[in-house]
Amino acid sequence: MQRTTNSRYHGQPETLENERINRKECRVSNVTTRTDRATNRTAVCHHSSKISLGVSTMDLTICLTFCLLLVSFLYLALTRKGSKNLPPGSLGFPLIGQSFELLRVMQTNKAEQWLQERSRKYGPVSKFSLLGTPTVFIHGHSANKFIFTCDANVLGNQQPAPFRKICGERNIMELTGDDHKRVRGAIVSFLKPEMLKQYVGKMDEEVRDYLEMYWHGAQKVMVMPLMKTLTFNIMSSLLFGIEQGERRNNLLELIRSMMNALSSLPINLPFTRFHHSLKASAKLRTLIQDLINERRAALEQGIAIPNRDFITCLISIGKNDPSICMSDEEIIDSTIAVMIAGHDTSSVLLTFLVKLLGTDQSVYANIMREHEEIAKSKTLEELLTWDDLAKMKYTWSVAMETLRMNPPLLGSFRKVLKEFQYEGYTIPKGWQVIWATNMTHMDERIFPDPTKFDPSRFEKQTPIPPYCFVAFGGGPRICPGNEFARIETLVTIHYLVTRFRWKLCYSDNPISRMPFPVFRNGMPIEIEPKDTVRIH
Numbered sequence: 001m002q003r004t005t006n007s008r009y010h011g012q013p014e015t016l017e018n019e020r021i022n023r024k025e026c027r028v029s030n031v032t033t034r035t036d037r038a039t040n041r042t043a044v045c046h047h048s049s050k051i052s053l054g055v056s057t058m059d060l061t062i063c064l065t066f067c068l069l070l071v072s073f074l075y076l077a078l079t080r081k082g083s084k085n086l087p088p089g090s091l092g093f094p095l096i097g098q099s100f101e102l103l104r105v106m107q108t109n110k111a112e113q114w115l116q117e118r119s120r121k122y123g124p125v126s127k128f129s130l131l132g133t134p135t136v137f138i139h140g141h142s143a144n145k146f147i148f149t150c151d152a153n154v155l156g157n158q159q160p161a162p163f164r165k166i167c168g169e170r171n172i173m174e175l176t177g178d179d180h181k182r183v184r185g186a187i188v189s190f191l192k193p194e195m196l197k198q199y200v201g202k203m204d205e206e207v208r209d210y211l212e213m214y215w216h217g218a219q220k221v222m223v224m225p226l227m228k229t230l231t232f233n234i235m236s237s238l239l240f241g242i243e244q245g246e247r248r249n250n251l252l253e254l255i256r257s258m259m260n261a262l263s264s265l266p267i268n269l270p271f272t273r274f275h276h277s278l279k280a281s282a283k284l285r286t287l288i289q290d291l292i293n294e295r296r297a298a299l300e301q302g303i304a305i306p307n308r309d310f311i312t313c314l315i316s317i318g319k320n321d322p323s324i325c326m327s328d329e330e331i332i333d334s335t336i337a338v339m340i341a342g343h344d345t346s347s348v349l350l351t352f353l354v355k356l357l358g359t360d361q362s363v364y365a366n367i368m369r370e371h372e373e374i375a376k377s378k379t380l381e382e383l384l385t386w387d388d389l390a391k392m393k394y395t396w397s398v399a400m401e402t403l404r405m406n407p408p409l410l411g412s413f414r415k416v417l418k419e420f421q422y423e424g425y426t427i428p429k430g431w432q433v434i435w436a437t438n439m440t441h442m443d444e445r446i447f448p449d450p451t452k453f454d455p456s457r458f459e460k461q462t463p464i465p466p467y468c469f470v471a472f473g474g475g476p477r478i479c480p481g482n483e484f485a486r487i488e489t490l491v492t493i494h495y496l497v498t499r500f501r502w503k504l505c506y507s508d509n510p511i512s513r514m515p516f517p518v519f520r521n522g523m524p525i526e527i528e529p530k531d532t533v534r535i536h
């Protein structure tokens with residue numbers, strides 16, 4: 001891992017980098033199509049080069065008209081109302097539907113308002129269309145319960161096409177029924193609290209190394225890209241067993257370019273972002289396959305233990321019972337999905353927490369008290385333990401309230417495998433259903449005065465009823481990484497508040513959803529180390 005020792009300003013905002021790439025892409029994609037009248041041939045000009053396709057304009061027009069008619073016919077067949085009582089709302093133009101509208105509101109961080117507006121206009125069940133798939137939006141506490149507990153033969157899991165193509169068809173989020181249970185069981189065997197207890201020290205070391213590398217000696221840092229680096233480092237160590245060095249740097253590069261196109265249109269042409277993501281994903285697969293082979297050999301030679309890291313754990317899972325064994329493809333696809341699921345979500349939470357602690361003095365003072373108490377009971381070089389984390393109750397309530405108000409995931413999709421009735425409406429097979437976190441989190445019947453930041457909501461004796469706080473989802477697909485997220489968040493906040501003071505240094509910091517929230521300016525802060533001398 002490179003250390004930018006001379007720089008006083010750590011963490012380039014990824015978004016700026018992306019913008020540069022985008023601009024480059026725009027230039028490269030400056031392709032124009034023209035018709036050469038003399039030869040009646042269509043030619044494609046790319047800068048100065050001309051490539052004759054050898055197809056007459058007439059042929060092309062007939063072909064295009066035929067395709068358009070076919071697509072429109074299929075679309076109408078799929079969305080035909082007939083005698084069915086379909087939910088209200090427009091499906092928009094064939095194929096396009098509301099895709100660009102939703103992309104636009106996500107880019108300006110208005111997706112929540114967009115969904116609220118739909119609800120006001122059409123009620124609790126409405127339809128629209130995304131990338132050619134008719135989509136039903138349902139929301140609220142009982143809608144969440146319905147989606148999270150619905151028979152998997154009626155509502156299956158399916159992520160949007162870019163995610164599916166990038167992660168692979170056998171990743172946990174695409175699997176249903178027994179396959180999902182088997183793969184989830186294997187993943188949970190690594191992510192369950194009893195297992196993660198033994199990794200608290202390892203996470204602690206990663207956080208200290210990271211602060212040493214990027215925060216100590218700096219006066220200003222960009223929080224968002226640096227939180228991504230931190231969560232990546234932790235995942236890299238625990239999931240892949242890859243420590244700092246060239247291999248981790250290669251992994252980081254691949255994962256970053258792979259994740260670039262998660263919410264872009266799945267158009268695989270040489271100049272598209274999606275194309276580059278697919279290429280990075282292919283390279284990453286080779287890297288993970290190499291790791292699987294290495295770990296398998298180490299296990300056979302008895303020089304690795306099954307709990308060494310996530311990948312070794314997944315390989316070992318079916319050793320005594322082949323019925324729960326995972327194929328290499330499932331291990332690769334699910335490792336990529338877990339990496340994506342855990343990387344941006346936790347980094348978003350940490351970024352919002354740093355922002356909150358830079359603005360809310362009362363929350364900051366309470367958190368400080370909790371962590372100073374723990375720090376006092378340890379020497380500087382002693383690692384945090386599972387018991388220390390149990391004392392950070394207030395900090396976790398603050399994190400939960402942050403997740404309520406700023407859920408990293410807007411919601412997610414389910415695929416309709418069998419037609420069903422919901423609230424008097426028919427939801428046809430082949431459509432998809434989307435649920436939204438914020439609609440329940442901002443419901444004043446569940447969370448009174450919902451726009452007020454109030455961590456005490458999560459400190460009460462009576463827990464919040466099921467399907468009301470859904471930042472981690474619910475039912476059999478509830479986030480299996482919530483304990484992992486809790487540990488990395490608490491460890492990081494402990495070292496941030498006990499070793500640094502900071503103040504936000506921006507006047508405007510717009511947020512986009514891509515699909516996770518991104519602080520477009522990276523969220524710069526000015527930092528100052530506290531008196532504690534670090535010994536490590």
Ligand code: HEM
Pocket residue numbers: 172173184187191337338339341342343345346349403407408409412413470471472473474476477478479480481482484485
């Ligand atoms: C603040 C942090 C996190 C949040 C808010 C979050 C949120 C969610 C949500 C809402 C779902 C359910 C999606 C659905 O129902 O379709 C989910 C699923 C999932 N999450 Fe997380 N997550 C977080 C951290 C993590 C971490 C750290 C990991 C891994 C180490 C992880 C791994 C997964 C996996 C594998 C699934 C799919 C589960 C399945 O399909 O059975 N998440 N997450």
